[in-house]
Amino acid sequence: MNEKSNSLKNDSKADKKREALQLAKTYLQTLGFNGFSFQTIADSLGIRKASLHYYFSSKEEMGLELIKDYESAYKLWSAKVADLSAAQKLEKLVSMFLKISEQGQYICPTGVLTSDYNTLPAKMKKKVKDFHFMQREWIIETLEQGKKERTFRQDLDTKITADLIMATLQGGLQLMRLRGEKDIVKKMCHAVFESFYA
């Protein structure tokens, strides 16, 4: 009475919420936060819009969970690359963004949320900022690691360089969307990274 019914029900329990969040991520990164609605997700999921409110009390809350998801994914990722050299870490960072861009019209979550920033609910604004500073901190630390490892120039301004990397990746994905040429982000990043080396 459990083995069999489990196989039937297992996937339609609490991970329907996960499915919804996954869809929301797709829509967020392709259409922006104001570009999709509960209806959009409900239709894709095959349930009613009202039922989504069973999982998320409001769109704002769904947005907050979305960012929390991105954050924990980033933390997981950075733990996985923790033992690499600074140069390798940056290479992996670019790969991650390249993977985003490969999925067609996707752009990076922080980029979308920054564009939509002024229309976002207050709590989401704060979360977006926090997420940004988290990513920035990681890049700064990685650049400092590279200086200690003597692979990066000692006079590298890690803060400005971190901003530069973020802007390049964020802006790069957006150019990619417009032009469809998959390799421009890679080329751009390598043009930037060149100047780091000692």
Place this chain on the structure above:
Amino acid sequence: MNEKSNSLKNDSKADKKREALQLAKTYLQTLGFNGFSFQTIADSLGIRKASLHYYFSSKEEMGLELIKDYESAYKLWSAKVADLSAAQKLEKLVSMFLKISEQGQYICPTGVLTSDYNTLPAKMKKKVKDFHFMQREWIIETLEQGKKERTFRQDLDTKITADLIMATLQGGLQLMRLRGEKDIVKKMCHAVFESFYA
């Protein structure tokens, strides 16, 4: 009945349309194309929403006129700097973006429209692309000018560098919005431009 009424009415003739377009630009660059409505503009303008349809048959058409405006402003600007050196031209380009960023929460029009791209009407998508390629062409030519002038490195890849400049400016303004630090765009650009010189 004319002298006096003129001073009162003069500005409310055909340039009411210009006023509307100016407001639309503000809203576009702060809230995105889906972040404002005819209602928003009508309220700010002190007229009814329906009256706006006298000037713009649809929001799509208003969007198209908006981009046309940006385009002609860009052409005017590039004509004005035509006689400068390549290095000076790039400096002026940065100044233009800095001026945008100074107006608080403004980001660059191409950046916004790229973020909203997938929700845009077809004709607007095409216009956005055209505008992008126009800007790109200008930067490529300017970089080539700099190579001829022997101020820029001869092995500079003008196409990739043009993309890099655009991504940096576009992404930079977006970081600015999030962080509020006005000088990061300037610093980032100078960090990039450094590597151009011979």
Place this chain on the structure above:
DNA sequence: TATACTCTACCTACCAGTAGGTAGAATTGC
């Protein structure tokens, strides 16, 4: 009087969110 401009009044479609209900599974009390 003609035309330029703005209005009221309305439309349909969609938005986020709420009220209240239900089938069935899980848990509890005896």
Place this chain on the structure above:
DNA sequence: GCAATTCTACCTACTGGTAGGTAGAGTATA
């Protein structure tokens, strides 16, 4: 072991509000 109850995972039907857009009347100016 079985009935009473509660919880899960949805549902239908609706609210108030906004979106883009239209028809046609009213008003001002030349």
